[in-house]
Amino acid sequence: MKIYLKIWRQDSLATAGEMVVYQLDEVSSDMSFLEMLDLLNESLIQKSERVIEFDHDCREGICGQCGVMINGRAHGPLAHTTTCQLHMRSFKDGDTIHIEPFRAAAFPVVRDLKINRHSLDKIIQSGGFISASSGEAPEANGLLISHPVAEAAFDAGSCIGCGACVATCKNSSADLFTSAKITQFALLPQGNIERTERVLAMVDQMDAEGFGHCTNTEACEVECPQEISVLHIARMNYEYSKALLLKRN
Amino acid sequence: MLDSKIPDGPLADKWDNYKEHVKLVNPGNRKKLDVIVVGTGLAGASCAASLAELGYNVKSFCFQDSPRRAHSVAAQGGVNAAKNYKNDGDSVFRMFSDTIKGGDFRSREANVYRLAECSANLIDQAVAQGVPFAREYGGYLNNRSFGGVQVSRTFYARGQTGQQLLLGAYQALMRQVGSGKVKAYTRHEMLELVVIDGKAKGIITRDLVTGEIERHAANAVVLGTGGYGKVYYLSTLAMGCNSSAIWRAHKKGAYMSGVSWIQFHPTCLPQSGEHQSKLTLMSESLRNDGRIWVPLKPHDDRKAIDIPEAERDYYLERRYPTFGNLAPRDIASRAAKERIDAGCGVGVMKNAVFLDFSKAIKEQGQEKIKEKYSNLFKIYDKINAVNAYEEPMLISPAAHFTMGGLWVDYELMTTIPGLFALGEANFADHGANRLGANSLLQASVDGYFIAPYSIPNYLAGELKAEKITTDHPAFAEAEKTVREQLRNFLTINGRLSADHFHKKLGQLLYNGCGLARSKESLTKTIAEITALRTQFYQDLKITGDEKVNSELEKAGRVADYFDLGLLMCDDALSREESCGAHFREEYQTPDGEALRNDKDYCYVSAWEWKGELEPHELHKEPLVFENVSLTVRSYK
Ligand SMILES: Cc1cc2nc3c(=O)[nH]c(=O)nc-3n(C[C@H](O)[C@H](O)[C@H](O)COP(=O)(O)OP(=O)(O)OC[C@H]3O[C@@H](n4cnc5c(N)ncnc54)[C@H](O)[C@@H]3O)c2cc1C
Numbered sequence: 001m002k003i004y005l006k007i008w009r010q011d012s013l014a015t016a017g018e019m020v021v022y023q024l025d026e027v028s029s030d031m032s033f034l035e036m037l038d039l040l041n042e043s044l045i046q047k048s049e050r051v052i053e054f055d056h057d058c059r060e061g062i063c064g065q066c067g068v069m070i071n072g073r074a075h076g077p078l079a080h081t082t083t084c085q086l087h088m089r090s091f092k093d094g095d096t097i098h099i100e101p102f103r104a105a106a107f108p109v110v111r112d113l114k115i116n117r118h119s120l121d122k123i124i125q126s127g128g129f130i131s132a133s134s135g136e137a138p139e140a141n142g143l144l145i146s147h148p149v150a151e152a153a154f155d156a157g158s159c160i161g162c163g164a165c166v167a168t169c170k171n172s173s174a175d176l177f178t179s180a181k182i183t184q185f186a187l188l189p190q191g192n193i194e195r196t197e198r199v200l201a202m203v204d205q206m207d208a209e210g211f212g213h214c215t216n217t218e219a220c221e222v223e224c225p226q227e228i229s230v231l232h233i234a235r236m237n238y239e240y241s242k243a244l245l246l247k248r249n
Numbered sequence: 250m251l252d253s254k255i256p257d258g259p260l261a262d263k264w265d266n267y268k269e270h271v272k273l274v275n276p277g278n279r280k281k282l283d284v285i286v287v288g289t290g291l292a293g294a295s296c297a298a299s300l301a302e303l304g305y306n307v308k309s310f311c312f313q314d315s316p317r318r319a320h321s322v323a324a325q326g327g328v329n330a331a332k333n334y335k336n337d338g339d340s341v342f343r344m345f346s347d348t349i350k351g352g353d354f355r356s357r358e359a360n361v362y363r364l365a366e367c368s369a370n371l372i373d374q375a376v377a378q379g380v381p382f383a384r385e386y387g388g389y390l391n392n393r394s395f396g397g398v399q400v401s402r403t404f405y406a407r408g409q410t411g412q413q414l415l416l417g418a419y420q421a422l423m424r425q426v427g428s429g430k431v432k433a434y435t436r437h438e439m440l441e442l443v444v445i446d447g448k449a450k451g452i453i454t455r456d457l458v459t460g461e462i463e464r465h466a467a468n469a470v471v472l473g474t475g476g477y478g479k480v481y482y483l484s485t486l487a488m489g490c491n492s493s494a495i496w497r498a499h500k501k502g503a504y505m506s507g508v509s510w511i512q513f514h515p516t517c518l519p520q521s522g523e524h525q526s527k528l529t530l531m532s533e534s535l536r537n538d539g540r541i542w543v544p545l546k547p548h549d550d551r552k553a554i555d556i557p558e559a560e561r562d563y564y565l566e567r568r569y570p571t572f573g574n575l576a577p578r579d580i581a582s583r584a585a586k587e588r589i590d591a592g593c594g595v596g597v598m599k600n601a602v603f604l605d606f607s608k609a610i611k612e613q614g615q616e617k618i619k620e621k622y623s624n625l626f627k628i629y630d631k632i633n634a635v636n637a638y639e640e641p642m643l644i645s646p647a648a649h650f651t652m653g654g655l656w657v658d659y660e661l662m663t664t665i666p667g668l669f670a671l672g673e674a675n676f677a678d679h680g681a682n683r684l685g686a687n688s689l690l691q692a693s694v695d696g697y698f699i700a701p702y703s704i705p706n707y708l709a710g711e712l713k714a715e716k717i718t719t720d721h722p723a724f725a726e727a728e729k730t731v732r733e734q735l736r737n738f739l740t741i742n743g744r745l746s747a748d749h750f751h752k753k754l755g756q757l758l759y760n761g762c763g764l765a766r767s768k769e770s771l772t773k774t775i776a777e778i779t780a781l782r783t784q785f786y787q788d789l790k791i792t793g794d795e796k797v798n799s800e801l802e803k804a805g806r807v808a809d810y811f812d813l814g815l816l817m818c819d820d821a822l823s824r825e826e827s828c829g830a831h832f833r834e835e836y837q838t839p840d841g842e843a844l845r846n847d848k849d850y851c852y853v854s855a856w857e858w859k860g861e862l863e864p865h866e867l868h869k870e871p872l873v874f875e876n877v878s879l880t881v882r883s884y885k
């Protein structure tokens with residue numbers, strides 16, 4: 001099929017970017033979206049042009065490295081699907097596809113569609129862990145965790161850190177990302193001890209990185225490849241208020 | 250002479266003996282010692298975090314935009330540990346002997362025993378970090394069985410075992426970054442190892458954002474840079490997985506072992522066209538309930554449901570009645586290839602076999618199957634737009650795991666003092682074939698439990714050594730090599746992209762040095778690769794500049810793959826036997842099983858680099874088996 005593309009090109013953060021028009025005449029519907037970009041890049045090389053830079057690695061929806069806005073939607077038209085798992089059969093012959101980077105103040109553009117999501121690492125550094133140094137651990141079955149609790153913690157812990165929640169949010173909020181980690185550990189007995197410090201530090205870091213605030217539009221949940229629930233945000237707010245109270249007392 | 254430094258004493262006491270006698274570094278002195286850890290997968294992240302916890306200064310490197318994205322995330326199936334929670338007769342010794350046998354007796358007893366011995370601790374460590382392994386209703390940890398063994402020793406976290414284990418290690422690493430003990434360098438690629446007076450003293454990296462070439466000095470360098478299955482282009486690895494870190498270390502004197510031993514995973518999604526960039530793995534656990542078959546007659550174009558039971562060939566059940574569909578990976582993959590080559594393959598490119606759940610659905614009900622595999626069926630549907638509850642999946646073998654890598658001794662040190670290799674980057678525990686769910690374990694055990702003893706044992710001797718800075722001429726020289734290579738790629742100005750060469754190389758290797766190889770195929774492949782390599786240096790085309798440039802990154806990786814590919818063929822050619830993943834067509838039994846030759850080949854090949862396009866020199870580490878007897882691996 002024939003596909004028309006309008007793709008964001010930007011040399012670096014310091015320079016202005018623009019949408020550039022391309023055309024591909026022979027796109028197969030079995031191709032993945034990223035393989036379509038490979039094809040385009042191959043044609044740019046033939047024309048001696050610089051290729052379009054985009055992020056990707058595993059190409060199977062688990063590493064969280066890929067992610068672009070496709071026709072205005074984070075990761076494209078399918079709900080709960082990463083960019084790399086999107087296939088061209090989701091488009092029709094003659095379609096025009098707009099491709100832009102994930103946009104947020106906390107995700108500066110590196111080049112073209114590549115962005116820097118270091119801010120998410122910084123949130124984890126501030127408290128997104130259980131302090132258990134190597135060698136300290138007790139016998140694993142010494143700690144019983146009921147099946148439903150383990151499963152609920154897992155639902156929260158399955159985040160792949162792609163940043164689609166931020167990109168799709170009109171406030172560029174990282175609440176879904178941060179709350180998922182906070183919930184995972186708040187539910188588990190191992191995470192209980194550091195619960196208060198964790199939520200305070202992570203929420204503060206989120207603000208410091210320049211992410212916006214959540215206004216409950218719930219757009220993030222729709223795009224999240226792991227279907228992480230916005231209810232975690234409510235839980236984070238509860239944990240945060242409780243922690244503040246505890247700290248004051 | 251290769252010295253594997255295996256500690257004295259009975260097998261079960263070796264690791265304790267070692268730990269009791271290692272040199273220690275006084276806590277006050279540790280902050281004077283710097284360690285570079287390249288890689289943030291399970292091996293690298295766990296090692297970097299553990300060393301920082303001990304008080305060493307650590308610099309951590311990865312090429313992705315975050316340490317959490319290392320390809321360990323992709324592991325679905327599980328991680329093994331000899332906990333014997335199922336009371337089904339598992340033990341450290343049994344796990345050891347399963348692993349030795351699974352590796353077709355081409356690994357070192359002492360290393361494998363230690364892997365099994367430390368396995369239980371890994372589960373404890375992961376649970377303490379909050380890794381959400383599957384649990385039973387009573388709250389205890391759950392297990393399942395995995396290909397090639399008869400006990401249930403596999404711990405799992407839905408289809409995300411690797412992701413969850415890596416998050417545990419990543420979070421431990423982030424904790425140390427937050428506390429300032431580790432400095433993290435993301436989007437950095439290691440392009441040279443710096444060796445001074447025979448010891449590893451630093452690396453040269455390229456910042457993949459600014460293009461800057463940087464020098465980093467340290468008292469020891471650790472490579473946890475993963476596997477190189479991507480050499481075949483089509484594989485289950487990530488697009489960025491590479492051999493460059495280990496290969497450049499190899500060119501500086503670190504020997505490579507088991508180079509051609511690459512596991513092809515039997516349950517991957519087949520290639521569907523020329524555009525294909527990777528092959529997605531479907532978890533091996535599917536083989537617990539799925540039955541594998543092809544049409545009995547070659548070139549049968551009917552749809553699966555139209556082929557009556559009597560005209561189906563359940564070839565694994567036929568050839569291996571005891572293990573059936575759960576036969577180990579190398580055997581299952583080769584059996585698939587045998588049928589595909591015989592013209593019985595299915596799918597558009599006739600390169601696949603069926604994985605059929607109809608019997609399991611009939612017996613257990615669709616709900617039960619859904620409960621076990623819904624995420625996998627969903628992935629399958631996403632990629633192929635096919636509902637596998639209604640028609641069988643199409644699967645095919647794909648390059649997956651590299652048993653080969655840098656030769657290491659018992660301390661995980663390469664032949665360059667001060668250079669350590671961990672995880673999939675080394676050749677150690679898996680012999681000629683890795684058992685499923687043993688490699689997440691190996692990467693983790695290397696990083697959490699072994700390196701924190703063996704690296705300080707080396708560092709203790711570094712305290713008195715002269716402090717090296719990046720002003721040393723060896724750094725300047727290594728930097729020059731890197732700059733020249735990059736400039737060369739940018740100025741060849743030929744016609745063809747790096748991917749073009751990578752795909753061609755992959756195809757050559759798959760045909761000549763893949764699931765099966767022969768003297769004839771290998772000799773032919775060496776000639777073909779050599780010619781393609783020459784063309785690469787004349788006809789490569791890299792556009793763009795020296796800053797962010799994914800094409801420039803690819804060029805360096807493909808250049809190394811050419812040299813690696815040649816060594817893979819030499820390695821396979823030199824071993825005139827079949828063992829594990831290495832199946833030489835000349836060496837098989839009348840019914841097509843691998844024919845090992847313990848009399849002449851019971852050793853590990855360790856290859857020494859002798860210069861550009863020069864033949865490598867072969868060194869041999871004899872393998873001695875005192876605790877298991879060398880038997881013929883049979884899964885019939
Ligand atoms: C699809 C798939 C499924 C699997 N399933 C299982 C399973 O169920 N059970 C199991 O036990 N094993 C499984 N494995 C194998 C297992 O996941 C790997 O062997 C293991 O995770 C490797 O870990 P690692 O730390 O050695 O390497 P990786 O996790 O690959 O990490 C490599 C690191 O090195 C860095 N790096 C590489 N080169 C450079 C360079 N030149 N410069 C800077 N940094 C560099 C990367 O950025 C990355 O951080 C699976 C593998 C795959 C591909």
Ligand code: FES
Pocket residue numbers: 055056057058059060061062063064065066067082083084085
């Ligand atoms: S490339 Fe890894 S999630 Fe898309």
